[in-house]
Amino acid sequence: MSQITPITMPKFGLAMTEGKVALWSKPEGAEIKVGDELADIETTKITNAYESPVRGNLRRHVAPEGEDLPVGALIAVVADAGVPDAEIDAFIAQFQASFAIKGGDVAAAPPEPKTMQAGAWTIRYLETGEGQDGTPILLIHGFGGDLNNWLFTQPALSERHRVIAIDLPGHGGSTKQMDSGDLSTLAGAVVSLMKALDLPACHLVGHSLGGAVALQVALDEPGRVAAVTLLAPAGMGGPINHAFIQGFITSGRHKQLQPVLELLFADPTLVSRDMAEEVLRFKRLDGAEQALQRIADASFDGDRQRISLREQAAALGAVPVQVIWGEKDQILPPGADLPGGWTLHTLPDTGHMPHMERSAEVNRLILDFTAG
Amino acid sequence: MSKKSYRQAINEALRQEMRRDPTVIIMGEDVAGGAGAPGEQDAWGGVLGVTKGLLAEFGRDRILDTPLSESAYIGAAAGAAATGLRPVAELMFVDFLGVCFDQIFNQAAKFRYMFGGKARTPLVIRAMYGAGFRAASQHSQSLYPIFTHIPGLKVVIPSSAYEAKGLLIQSIRDDDPVIFLEHKVLYDTEEEVPDEAYTIPFGEANLTREGRDVTIVAIGRMVGLANEAADRLAKQGISCTVLDPRTTSPLDTATILECVEETGRLVIVDEASPRCNIATDISALVAQEAFGALKAPIRMVCPPHVPVPFAPNLEDAYVPSAARIEAAVQSVMVAQKKAA
Numbered sequence: 158m159s160q161i162t163p164i165t166m167p168k169f170g171l172a173m174t175e176g177k178v179a180l181w182s183k184p185e186g187a188e189i190k191v192g193d194e195l196a197d198i199e200t201t202k203i204t205n206a207y208e209s210p211v212r213g214n215l216r217r218h219v220a221p222e223g224e225d226l227p228v229g230a231l232i233a234v235v236a237d238a239g240v241p242d243a244e245i246d247a248f249i250a251q252f253q254a255s256f257a258i259k260g261g262d263v264a265a266a267p268p269e270p271k272t273m274q275a276g277a278w279t280i281r282y283l284e285t286g287e288g289q290d291g292t293p294i295l296l297i298h299g300f301g302g303d304l305n306n307w308l309f310t311q312p313a314l315s316e317r318h319r320v321i322a323i324d325l326p327g328h329g330g331s332t333k334q335m336d337s338g339d340l341s342t343l344a345g346a347v348v349s350l351m352k353a354l355d356l357p358a359c360h361l362v363g364h365s366l367g368g369a370v371a372l373q374v375a376l377d378e379p380g381r382v383a384a385v386t387l388l389a390p391a392g393m394g395g396p397i398n399h400a401f402i403q404g405f406i407t408s409g410r411h412k413q414l415q416p417v418l419e420l421l422f423a424d425p426t427l428v429s430r431d432m433a434e435e436v437l438r439f440k441r442l443d444g445a446e447q448a449l450q451r452i453a454d455a456s457f458d459g460d461r462q463r464i465s466l467r468e469q470a471a472a473l474g475a476v477p478v479q480v481i482w483g484e485k486d487q488i489l490p491p492g493a494d495l496p497g498g499w500t501l502h503t504l505p506d507t508g509h510m511p512h513m514e515r516s517a518e519v520n521r522l523i524l525d526f527t528a529g
Numbered sequence: 530m531s532k533k534s535y536r537q538a539i540n541e542a543l544r545q546e547m548r549r550d551p552t553v554i555i556m557g558e559d560v561a562g563g564a565g566a567p568g569e570q571d572a573w574g575g576v577l578g579v580t581k582g583l584l585a586e587f588g589r590d591r592i593l594d595t596p597l598s599e600s601a602y603i604g605a606a607a608g609a610a611a612t613g614l615r616p617v618a619e620l621m622f623v624d625f626l627g628v629c630f631d632q633i634f635n636q637a638a639k640f641r642y643m644f645g646g647k648a649r650t651p652l653v654i655r656a657m658y659g660a661g662f663r664a665a666s667q668h669s670q671s672l673y674p675i676f677t678h679i680p681g682l683k684v685v686i687p688s689s690a691y692e693a694k695g696l697l698i699q700s701i702r703d704d705d706p707v708i709f710l711e712h713k714v715l716y717d718t719e720e721e722v723p724d725e726a727y728t729i730p731f732g733e734a735n736l737t738r739e740g741r742d743v744t745i746v747a748i749g750r751m752v753g754l755a756n757e758a759a760d761r762l763a764k765q766g767i768s769c770t771v772l773d774p775r776t777t778s779p780l781d782t783a784t785i786l787e788c789v790e791e792t793g794r795l796v797i798v799d800e801a802s803p804r805c806n807i808a809t810d811i812s813a814l815v816a817q818e819a820f821g822a823l824k825a826p827i828r829m830v831c832p833p834h835v836p837v838p839f840a841p842n843l844e845d846a847y848v849p850s851a852a853r854i855e856a857a858v859q860s861v862m863v864a865q866k867k868a869a
Contacts, residue, residue, distance in 0.1 A: 441728055
């Protein structure tokens with residue numbers, strides 16, 4: 158019997174339990190390669206392109222567009238064009254029967270974030286991939302973000318690495334009360350957590366303001382840093398979208414916040430109601446808006462960035478640095494003049510959130526960089 | 530962050546505000562229990578256990594068991610609020626407000642206005658409301674329209690655990706008298722609630738979903754039922770906006786009108802008796818301000834104009850259900866077709 162491969166509902170992020178095919182990108186009968194976009198999968202948080210893990214002929218769309226299905230449910234079947242339809246039908250019937258009995262991917266409860274006292278800070282972090290051999294990876298979100306921004310990143314990286322995603326002070330579940338929101342305060346908190354967790358030298362992955370934080374950590378404590386990946390980093394000179402920063406801080410309602418969040422993506426339809434709701438819920442926490450304002454005041458002056466690490470960062474020397482930037486970034490436009498020796502990857506049709514909008518590619522770049 | 534019940538969310542809001550602000554006190558019947566008696570201390574934490582555990586942390590100076598005299602302690606709470614404390618008074622069942630009408634309507638509600646803006650009355654009155662608990666006619670009413678009618682009172686009706694915590698903290702920090710109404714059937718419902726303190730502003734409706742065909746405005750416990758109905762209707766190709774006003778005073782009229790402008794159809798679900806309730810109020814608002822947008826008559830889903838029955842089968846028939854909401858939405862969709 159020829160090879161028939163099931164394509165099942167993927168699990169994006171640790172908490173996803175169901176999703177739906179919003180749109181099939183490839184018709185039935187299409188020849189597909191590994192990495193081809195098969196479908197847009199929609200979760201309550203975000204829609205993400207799902208790339209084929211196999212090559213062959215996309216014989217059957219099993220999932221209709223728009224139907225909610227549990228993670229692990231059969232959504233399509235890939236096989237050679239020569240496999241008879243009857244065999245495909247039998248395969249589907251058998252899969253569905255056994256899936257109904259198993260009740261789907263009844264995975265263990267997703268890992269829960271923990272909080273830890275690190276120096277003066279209470280820091281919330283999510284750790285996965287414990288016991289993996291690779292260099293530990295520390296994920297540092299950007300302004301207004303939190304550890305959940307890495308929902309498409311962390312699971313993929315933790316197949317080979319111990320991965321720790323943190324909430325910076327003023328964000329997520331970490332301390333909101335801060336006297337200063339400047340870069341060295343934020344970097345100091347990251348170093349405190351690295352000490353408290355007794356981490357060996359890490360690969361730091363920082364997004365936006367978190368990129369500047371990662372660089373500051375590397376400058377302050379080079380011994381704790383094995384490599385740095387910067388996603389659309391702050392601190393490289395160039396303008397910052399002031400309307401975004403102020404809109405993010407002051408918008409208290411969906412209607413105001415939605416267009417602000419849409420600036421983050423090349424494809425604004427990716428911003429879901431739930432994504433905006435999560436941001437609003439964070440901003441309602443005591444001290445959150447004040448902390449955001451402090452951090453913004455320390456780092457940005459209208460459309461200008463106050464912080465520039467470019468000159469110092471050139472002195473990092475032995476620490477390898479790669480930069481990933483979306484070509485359509487409306488927050489921190491690409492084109493910064495980077496220090497020599499840094500590798501730049503510019504992604505087409507990508508906004509300020511490459512790790513959400515082009516997760517598969519970003520994951521590959523991080524894994525390759527850290528393996529190399 | 531973890532799953533918490535409506536009851537736990539309210540308890541946590543009280544605890545966190547009492548820790549933050551030493552002027553916050555709690556008063557009410559049996560809020561601790563055991564005062565002046567040799568029996569168990571803090572045996573119940575109020576009739577439904579909402580304040581349980583607070584006595585151990587804050588003591589009897591701040592958790593005050595009161596006599597069975599609503600007129601006395603609600604009056605005392607209003608006075609305490611006017612003179613510098615932030616009392617949270619538990620009225621047990623909202624049905625008992627009748628014996629302290631004057632203290633609430635004629636005193637607390639009027640202080641700021643009648644003293645030329647110089648008096649503040651940061652008073653919260655918490656009370657249980659609603660049918661479905663087999664508690665008979667005198668313990669099951671939804672009396673928020675009466676409070677909404679009085680200028681000077683703010684009226685808050687949380688529809689879920691997350692809403693309850695943020696709205697109660699906001700209520701305690703507010704400088705005006707707030708009537709905070711908890712639906713007794715919701716106490717054991719759970720959802721994700723942040724561990725940290727947070728506030729939800731008054732007068733901002735929450736859209737639990739946005740659709741194109743029909744706007745469903747629902748209050749308190751009815752929000753969950755409206756969402757259930759909207760789920761079923763979505764499978765029939767009817768997409769609904771569900772709007773939870775959160776507070777009936779102040780009322781977010783702008784968002785209600787915006788949603789009606791978008792969908793052209795309105796169903797209002799209100800557990801209060803059908804005459805002069807929030808559904809009639811919103812209905813009048815939309816008839817005056819958005820008549821041109823309406824593609825179908827406004828429909829109200831309310832109980833009949835009778836006392837809440839004690840017989841379980843009658844009580845179940847009395848309370849608006851998801852099925853009745855679904856039918857009302859279907860009927861406004863049909864009305865549109867006839868007109869066209």
